[in-house]
Amino acid sequence: MTTFMLAMVLLLSAAMIVTAVMAIHPARSLPIAMLAAGAVSLFASVLFLVLAAPDVAMTEAAIGSGLTTFLFFFVLRRVGRGGHG
8 A cells, every 4th residue: 555545544534533523413403413414425435545445435435325324314304393294
């Protein structure tokens, strides 16, 4: 592994840890926590790309970051207005 790749892996790992702490911090609002969880998934997909796994990176970006974050906000909106209707 080259020095540049090692630096990228360490930087992305640190960004994932910081964002994950933001997601679980109790003082944050729920939408910010959901966006932080999506950002962790996005950082993971970039990390997979750096580690030469483009198929896993694309899947993580599409499902983990995109669809799951959308689903969280959709459910939050439905629950916020009563869940029926």
